[in-house]
Amino acid sequence: MKLRLRIASFSAPLVALSIAFGLSSLILLFIGKDPIETFRIMFEYGIKGKSIVSIINRSIPLYISAIAVAVGFKMGLFNIGVEGQYLVASLIAAFVGSQFSIITPIHILFIIIIAVASSAMWAAIAGYLKVKKGIHEVISTIMLNYIGTGLIAYGLTNVFDEAGSDYELPRTPELPESGKMPALNNLFRLEDLQDLHGFLFVAIVVGIFYYWLVWKTTLGFDLRITGANPVAAKFSGINPNRLIIVAMVTSGGFAGLVGLGPLLGYFHRFTIDFPTGLGFAGIAVALLGRNHPFGMGIGALLFAFLERSSQILDLNDVPKEIERMLQAFILLIVVVFYEIIRRFIVKQQVKDASKKVET
Amino acid sequence: MTRMKSKWLVLFIVFGLILTACGGGSDDAAEEEVVAEEPAEELDSPATTAAAAEPVADPPSICLVLDIGGLGDLAFNDLAYSGYEKAIEDFGMVGTFLEPDGGGENRGELLELCAEAGNDLIVGNGFLFDAAMNEVAPSYPDINFAITDGVAEPGNVRGMLFKHAEGSFLAGVAAALKTTTNNVGFIGGVDFPLIHEFEQGYLAGVAAINPDITVQIGYASVPPDFSGFNDPVKGKEIALAQYEAGADIIYHAAGGTGTGMFEAAKEVSEATGTKVWGIGVDFDQYYTVGNPLPELQEYILTSMVKAADVSIYNAAKATVEGTFTGGPSVDDLSTGGIYLSYSGGYIDDIKDTLEEYKEKIISGEIVPPSVRP
Numbered sequence: 091m092k093l094r095l096r097i098a099s100f101s102a103p104l105v106a107l108s109i110a111f112g113l114s115s116l117i118l119l120f121i122g123k124d125p126i127e128t129f130r131i132m133f134e135y136g137i138k139g140k141s142i143v144s145i146i147n148r149s150i151p152l153y154i155s156a157i158a159v160a161v162g163f164k165m166g167l168f169n170i171g172v173e174g175q176y177l178v179a180s181l182i183a184a185f186v187g188s189q190f191s192i193i194t195p196i197h198i199l200f201i202i203i204i205a206v207a208s209s210a211m212w213a214a215i216a217g218y219l220k221v222k223k224g225i226h227e228v229i230s231t232i233m234l235n236y237i238g239t240g241l242i243a244y245g246l247t248n249v250f251d252e253a254g255s256d257y258e259l260p261r262t263p264e265l266p267e268s269g270k271m272p273a274l275n276n277l278f279r280l281e282d283l284q285d286l287h288g289f290l291f292v293a294i295v296v297g298i299f300y301y302w303l304v305w306k307t308t309l310g311f312d313l314r315i316t317g318a319n320p321v322a323a324k325f326s327g328i329n330p331n332r333l334i335i336v337a338m339v340t341s342g343g344f345a346g347l348v349g350l351g352p353l354l355g356y357f358h359r360f361t362i363d364f365p366t367g368l369g370f371a372g373i374a375v376a377l378l379g380r381n382h383p384f385g386m387g388i389g390a391l392l393f394a395f396l397e398r399s400s401q402i403l404d405l406n407d408v409p410k411e412i413e414r415m416l417q418a419f420i421l422l423i424v425v426v427f428y429e430i431i432r433r434f435i436v437k438q439q440v441k442d443a444s445k446k447v448e449t
Numbered sequence: 450m451t452r453m454k455s456k457w458l459v460l461f462i463v464f465g466l467i468l469t470a471c472g473g474g475s476d477d478a479a480e481e482e483v484v485a486e487e488p489a490e491e492l493d494s495p496a497t498t499a500a501a502a503e504p505v506a507d508p509p510s511i512c513l514v515l516d517i518g519g520l521g522d523l524a525f526n527d528l529a530y531s532g533y534e535k536a537i538e539d540f541g542m543v544g545t546f547l548e549p550d551g552g553g554e555n556r557g558e559l560l561e562l563c564a565e566a567g568n569d570l571i572v573g574n575g576f577l578f579d580a581a582m583n584e585v586a587p588s589y590p591d592i593n594f595a596i597t598d599g600v601a602e603p604g605n606v607r608g609m610l611f612k613h614a615e616g617s618f619l620a621g622v623a624a625a626l627k628t629t630t631n632n633v634g635f636i637g638g639v640d641f642p643l644i645h646e647f648e649q650g651y652l653a654g655v656a657a658i659n660p661d662i663t664v665q666i667g668y669a670s671v672p673p674d675f676s677g678f679n680d681p682v683k684g685k686e687i688a689l690a691q692y693e694a695g696a697d698i699i700y701h702a703a704g705g706t707g708t709g710m711f712e713a714a715k716e717v718s719e720a721t722g723t724k725v726w727g728i729g730v731d732f733d734q735y736y737t738v739g740n741p742l743p744e745l746q747e748y749i750l751t752s753m754v755k756a757a758d759v760s761i762y763n764a765a766k767a768t769v770e771g772t773f774t775g776g777p778s779v780d781d782l783s784t785g786g787i788y789l790s791y792s793g794g795y796i797d798d799i800k801d802t803l804e805e806y807k808e809k810i811i812s813g814e815i816v817p818p819s820v821r822p
Contacts, residue, residue, distance in 0.1 A: 140561075144558065239674065242673065243671045243672065243673060243674055244671075246672065246673055247640075247641075247671060247672060258576055258599075258641065258642045258643055259576075259577075259641055259642075259672060260641070260672050260673075361673075362577075362672045362673035362675065363556075363577060363580075364673070398558075401555075401558055401559065401562060402562065404545070404546075404547045404548070405545055405547070405562060405563075405566055410548075
């Protein structure tokens with residue numbers, strides 16, 4: 091019985107994936123493109139050396155963003171503000187980090203601390219509003235995203251702009267050499283490829299830390315209990331208000347790391363070209379990976395793979411937008427399937443229990 | 450229990466059927482398509498671009514990477530596209546165009562894709578490509594690169610620059626001569642130095658005719674928000690406010706946002722009975738906006754044309770003829786890369802004055818400012 095349940099829940103993503111590809115194929119057929127050829131081209135391009143490095147680089151911020159969202163999800167808290175949190179944190183960290191120079195590990199650690207602290211503080215506002223004023227976190231974090239965007243626009247142009255530069259656009263000063271995270275290319279003998287971001291290690295550590303935090307600590311237990319049954323949690327002595335603040339701050343803290351992969355590994359400064367949208371993509375990856383550190387890793391790699399491999403499509407006269415639709419299909423179907431499976435499991439458990447009672 | 454099972458069985462069978470149906474369908478279509486059109490064959494992955502290396506029957510190729518916003522902005526990107534299209538037509542080139550999906554790493558990636566596919570000329574449309582050019586171009590010394598509105602360090606990159614302030618100065622002169630309310634407007638897309646060139650040139654042009662004219666200045670967005678180049682609703686809002694405050698001519702340097710300004714001009718003209726105008730940018734918008742939207746055509750006084758299409762065409766021409774050179778190339782009033790259009794004939798009566806100022810700028814007697822004081 092148990093085994094069957096396990097197989098059912100593992101097969102869900104695979105079945106969802108096949109259906110999503112099936113539906114995208116139908117759309118491709120509808121616009122007169124060959125789906126098999128399209129997916130073959132994508133796959134072939136996606137497994138080239140350069141693509142693999144790019145996929146890993148892309149999946150690092152996606153993964154961390156998913157973890158930030160998952161911390162909230164675990165207790166039923168919907169932090170949509172990861173987007174604003176990581177952008178605010180990246181700007182502050184990029185600026186502060188550019189103002190001094192010490193040995194590399196300390197410099198990078200310092201940048202990480204600044205980013206985590208500023209992001210956690212930004213997220214704490216939403217926690218405070220929920221606890222003290224009863225404002226739902228979805229509303230407050232969305233609004234904080236807008237406020238954050240405005241503050242970034244103002245701050246980047248007026249406060250953190252590189253002084254004395256004749257560059258057309260506002261941008262923070264470049265990080266000194268000691269603030270740039272070394273690439274991992276030498277480690278993995280990837281001489282002729284682009285930089286593999288060193289932040290990969292941080293992402294792995296973050297994944298392990300998340301697992302430990304949620305499944306091995308009292309805080310994690312409280313989070314999970316509250317998520318499963320808020321009323322029971324409250325009567326078992328968990329202070330929900332304290333927990334909301336702690337969860338929001340923790341989620342925000344993780345969010346602060348989202349932008350650091352691109353910042354330390356590629357851009358080395360905050361510019362108007364800095365990647366946006368990672369916070370929202372993280373929600374999708376968290377849903378896909380069911381808040382599990384391993385599942386989210388797979389989800390991040392999958393989305394990164396689709397994003398990278400779809401770049402080739404425009405060169406082959408296939409609209410690149412098909413990849414966005416594919417992502418959306420996967421997400422929708424996966425969510426539906428998880429729900430079906432959940433209901434199935436609950437029903438089975440009820441049945442098993444009633445059987446035991448009967449006998 | 451059995452009912453439960455059968456329900457699941459049915460569900461999976463249905464999904465199975467859908468999947469096989471999709472698979473089967475696509476096979477058929479695949480065969481049809483290969484028969485139907487040749488391109489399916491040559492559209493292999495870039496790994497097989499060996500074909501391009503063969504000396505026989507190798508048509509010159511051009512790859513255009515547009516900026517965010519993409520095609521359909523009736524301005525900056527469409528302008529580049531028209532130059533690219535003309536080059537394909539005239540020189541029998543093979544063309545590819547790509548649109549970035551945001552984020553800086555993607556620009557480099559797209560340039561690299563074009564390079565790996567063996568293109569002879571790769572154009573990055575917009576100054577934001579400068580970092581990506583510095584990164585990609587050195588690895589492909591045999592390929593020509595070009596960037597609009599920007600410069601890059603590598604020797605094989607041509608920086609196609611334009612003296613926006615010169616054309617904007619003339620737009621300011623025209624506005625100042627045509628206004629009856631002594632009040633004109635300016636709408637910028639995004640509040641940053643490139644657009645300040647337009648703004649400052651315009652202000653100087655207006656002041657050269659009559660320093661007492663009021664100039665209202667509005668911007669659609671501030672960096673890092675670049676939505677201001679493609680936000681017609683915002684453009685209309687700003688324009689309505691400026692017309693309301695007494696302006697009867699507004700000049701925009703805001704890409705797709707400007708369409709909203711022309712809509713506002715029509716609305717205000719019809720509501721008040723007094724005609725107000727808009728001045729276009731980049732393209733000769735009398736045609737590019739006026740043809741698809743004929744009801745707006747009569748409100749387009751003139752346009753400050755920036756012939757980026759010609760620059761891209763010329764870069765393609767030089768590539769085909771083997772005379773391509775890197776480095777900055779500047780277009781201004783004297784080269785004809787920047788000019789004020791007379792389409793519609795609304796400013797024919799002040800042509801003499803405009804020509805006079807044009808000569809003064811070319812001779813260096815007047816130097817329109819391009820940075821804010």
